[in-house]
Amino acid sequence: MPLLEIQKLTHRFAGLCAVSDFNFAIEPHELVGIIGPNGAGKTTVFNLITGVYRASEGSIKFEDQELVGLTPHKITRSGIARTFQNIRLFKELSVLDNVRIAHYGQIAYTPAEALLHIGRFRAEEKRITSQALDLLSIFKLDEMAGEKAKNLPYGLQRRLEIARALATKPKLLLLDEPAAGMNPNEIIQLMEFIGWIRQTFSVTIILIEHQMRLVMGICERIVVLDFGATIAAGLPAEIQNHPRVLEAYLGVEVTP
């Protein structure tokens, strides 16, 4: 049974069809890439899965549960986490708090317990702080735990965003252009890093990317979107020379 199954997904913004009749399925522990030119609808697909937008038509099933119509926080709690194309950290909060807040759904104490400092309050706060610190040290960010997120260098901000996503304990991780703004050397490191995350946290990953080197290097399957529709899907080697993909990326040769 697929972990995530999308059927006939369509989304329109006031007449503009951003995603049309998109079908997709991913098995547990797979790593699939979604590529396509700018404006092809890749990020919209992520926004639809995570509930930021509500799909106009179609269905998104996660572990057999329908996601269309659920609020984003419920979708997150069911086990889907994501990162963003343009980093979206809580810039004024500390690195530690950025990760701590992602534990929100896992904290169990009542407001009364918090105000009176009784019951589970201290133990729970301690637990998520130590879990957050563990996660930060895995990502080698523990030394910056007290620093405001905005003071981190760009590469570390990207890493922190992934750590924050993993703190929600996802089964499915959506990475939106993780290599944006990285040089070829950093991209190679990132490839190893993503593979390592997949093993360590045993997550399923969907990756949106522009950097062909990254996508071809680590994805097991690739889906190509253009103008909101799937134009090709298959193994990296098949995609590489697919005529419609070349056409979408490079344009059609004009025959005089």
Place this chain on the structure above:
Amino acid sequence: MAYIFQQSLNALQLGSIYALIALGYTMVYGILTMINFAHGDLFMVGAFFCFLIAVYLHLSFVPTLLLSMLGVAFLGVVIERFAYKPLRNAPRVSAIITALGVGLFLENFTLALSPYPKHIPQLLGNTTWTLGSLSLSSLQILIIALSLVLMLILDFIVQRTKAGMAMRAISWDKTIVPLMGVSVDKIISLTFAIGTGLGGAAGVMYGLAYPIIDPYMGIMVGWKAFICAVVGGIGNIRGAMIGGFILGAVEIMVAAFLPSTYRDVVAFTLLLILLIVRPYGILGKPQPQKV
């Protein structure tokens, strides 16, 4: 010397009431970037709840205070749910005009029920101690102490609990907070409950200190508290507290050394000057627009 000390105490009393109300403005602004102009009238409703509970239920001070706070908090949550939530994605101006409308509704609804000013009964034995030329009332001490306790509790909630963490996060980036598994609606309701509940507490204390209450009492006090919130840096909780005490001090000092009719002039002049010199408030941060 004793005179100055006496006036400082008065300033603390007035300042702590302003600060409590200013917190409501600033918390709602921080989370929704809208000014809840009905907040001053919710303060008035707090005073009327206090009157109703004291007169008809004959409860003592502590239950009266708690029930009034709960009542106003509930009203605040209901107002947010039915008047502001449908406008959450509308332009901010629409929400602000709605808030003004809600304020007018509260004033006139109260006016319809109770056209004459009411007198809040004495809920507490008020002892006055005299030390030389200095007079200290137990009510004054209570108001200052209680306000400080409420502010400490608020600071604890915002800085140390998961809900507070979510509030701070929402004030920076509302769209991604739900993706952390946080229910934004619940946090907004909670913010309204706390903010308006503090306003209700201020209404009760104000009613005890100045026992004649009327449906329009919230307007001027509400404006003043709004000034405090802006002076401190709107959206900044500690700023609202500081702003409250500054305005309290300024007003009492004006009344002490100048004709007391200058009070409001000075308060609003202070706002104007500050807006010119430091438009983002004392603790606020300038937010440069990126072009």
